[in-house]
Amino acid sequence: MLYQSTRNNEEKVSASEAVLRGISRDGGLYVPEEIPVLDVPFETLKGMSYQEIAYEVMKLFLSDYTEEELKECIDKAYDDKFDTKEIAPLVKAGDNYYLELFHGPTIAFKDMALSILPYLMTTAAKKQHIKNDIVILTATSGDTGKAALAGFADVKGTKIIVFYPKDGVSEVQKLQMVTQKGENTSVVAIHGNFDNAQTGVKQLLADKELEVKMNEAGYQFSSANSINIGRLVPQIVYYVYTYAKLLQKKEIAEGEKINVVVPTGNFGNILAAYLAKKIGTPIGRLICASNENKVLYDFFGTGVYDKNREFILTSSPSMDILISSNLERLVYLASRRDDKATKRWMEELKEEGRYTLPDSVREEFADFTAGYATEEQVAGMIKELYEDTGYVIDTHTAVAAFAAEQYKKDSGDTSKTVIASTASPYKFMKSVMTAINPEYENSEDLELANDLSKVSKTKIPEAVREIMSASIRHTRECKVDEMKDCVEKILGI
Numbered sequence: 001m002l003y004q005s006t007r008n009n010e011e012k013v014s015a016s017e018a019v020l021r022g023i024s025r026d027g028g029l030y031v032p033e034e035i036p037v038l039d040v041p042f043e044t045l046k047g048m049s050y051q052e053i054a055y056e057v058m059k060l061f062l063s064d065y066t067e068e069e070l071k072e073c074i075d076k077a078y079d080d081k082f083d084t085k086e087i088a089p090l091v092k093a094g095d096n097y098y099l100e101l102f103h104g105p106t107i108a109f110k111d112m113a114l115s116i117l118p119y120l121m122t123t124a125a126k127k128q129h130i131k132n133d134i135v136i137l138t139a140t141s142g143d144t145g146k147a148a149l150a151g152f153a154d155v156k157g158t159k160i161i162v163f164y165p166k167d168g169v170s171e172v173q174k175l176q177m178v179t180q181k182g183e184n185t186s187v188v189a190i191h192g193n194f195d196n197a198q199t200g201v202k203q204l205l206a207d208k209e210l211e212v213k214m215n216e217a218g219y220q221f222s223s224a225n226s227i228n229i230g231r232l233v234p235q236i237v238y239y240v241y242t243y244a245k246l247l248q249k250k251e252i253a254e255g256e257k258i259n260v261v262v263p264t265g266n267f268g269n270i271l272a273a274y275l276a277k278k279i280g281t282p283i284g285r286l287i288c289a290s291n292e293n294k295v296l297y298d299f300f301g302t303g304v305y306d307k308n309r310e311f312i313l314t315s316s317p318s319m320d321i322l323i324s325s326n327l328e329r330l331v332y333l334a335s336r337r338d339d340k341a342t343k344r345w346m347e348e349l350k351e352e353g354r355y356t357l358p359d360s361v362r363e364e365f366a367d368f369t370a371g372y373a374t375e376e377q378v379a380g381m382i383k384e385l386y387e388d389t390g391y392v393i394d395t396h397t398a399v400a401a402f403a404a405e406q407y408k409k410d411s412g413d414t415s416k417t418v419i420a421s422t423a424s425p426y427k428f429m430k431s432v433m434t435a436i437n438p439e440y441e442n443s444e445d446l447e448l449a450n451d452l453s454k455v456s457k458t459k460i461p462e463a464v465r466e467i468m469s470a471s472i473r474h475t476r477e478c479k480v481d482e483m484k485d486c487v488e489k490i491l492g493i
């Protein structure tokens with residue numbers, strides 16, 4: 001199976017090439033030429049482990065990886081780095097099921113894909129006979145940086161350099177990054193904001209002179225960005241796994257449709273749910289939940305994507321985003337792979353900050369419903385769920401839980417509902433604890449771990465214990481215009 005670019009149907013590459021490149025040369029995203037279908041029935045899948053289901057799903061999409069290669073990647077990724085054997089456990093609280101995607105090393109759902117991407121990438125490099133070491137460059141506003149560092153730490157044949165805005169990440173996020181172990185990891189605080197970091201990284205990735213210099217020294221760049229299919233495909237797995245588990249636990253009948261609610265930022269996670277449906281998982285509605293940065297809510301309501309609005313800082317920072325990159329894939333598929341139209345819309349987005357879809361394309365979004373939650377509604381949701389059930393969720397998950405309730409009220413749809421739980425409450429302790437009890441308002445994040453543990457009756461995750469005692473290993477800083485020098489110094493070129 002080949003992948004084609006959303007901006008040029010003729011630009012085709014194999015799965016391993018797509019993983020190595022990340023993004024197509026024309027700026028488009030890679031989409032499989034045809035969406036495959038599961039070739040194992042749920043009757044069989046329901047008895048399988050996470051790793052076994054991962055193989056059944058990923059083999060459909062990464063067809064030029066051999067069975068041995070793929071199984072090795074899966075086994076190395078989904079091992080005891082996760083603090084539960086199920087990898088992604090399903091917890092029932094109230095009427096809904098919470099798919100906990102935060103049991104990996106950095107306690108956010110980015111681990112689900114970033115723990116396997118390094119292996120998919122090094123395997124791809126071998127398949128493509130690449131001799132250079134791969135240098136992963138990443139700009140982060142918090143979660144992706146740490147998950148990528150943890151994923152690539154001490155992976156042979158790779159180095160990783162993460163740039164974060166010096167004053168633009170939370171204390172927990174910063175500590176998680178600067179204490180990162182691994183001989184091949186580098187973390188740099190830049191004197192600028194996330195946009196500066198992101199723009200700087202993009203410039204470095206496109207720097208031809210640097211490319212030559214790197215190549216002479218035996219290096220080449222790649223990216224761990226969420227538009228890489230090596231991140232998208234592993235995310236399809238847990239939706240298939242969830243359905244299989246619901247069947248196994250007899251919570252649903254065979255073929256019974258479930259609804260899935262996803263707290264959305266870059267549109268990667270919910271696109272994975274959509275693909276899970278397309279390959280044959282009985283999913284009814286896909287509910288796209290936004291925080292106050294509700295570009296997507298407006299988009300699904302009107303067909304107009306308009307990022308010209310105020311950027312709002314919320315208590316769910318990983319969803320504070322106005323350009324949802326992965327939406328390009330949905331728009332492309334919904335337009336029946338109209339590459340020219342997709343290219344035009346994306347150019348309009350770049351130049352004017354908005355584009356409008358024709359009704360014929362919007363009709364293809366029938367599977368999706370959108371919702372959003374304000375800051376007050378998020379806090380209210382955390383408190384209400386805790387008081388009703390004792391279950392504590394993080395701010396991102398609360399956005400989805402609120403949208404789920406709203407949807408049920410509005411539609412009367414009584415289908416079983418699975419909510420993607422994308423971060424541990426321990427990652428956003430202050431917001432979570434303050435929602436439950438306003439007395440915590442003046443506390444420091446890390447002081448709250450013990451209280452959260454008592455309130456939620458859960459153990460403090462290793463990731464939080466670690467940063468309480470770990471020593472700081474990364475103190476490098478640089479100005480925005482020194483990023484290139486900084487990379488050259490780190491690589492010794």
Ligand SMILES: *Cc1c(COP(=O)(O)O)cnc(C)c1O
Pocket residue numbers: 108109110143226263264265266267268269270318319396422423
């Ligand atoms: C990245 C992230 C999201 C958003 O996921 P997308 O795939 O970008 O839509 C939601 N919640 C958390 C905690 C995240 O880290």
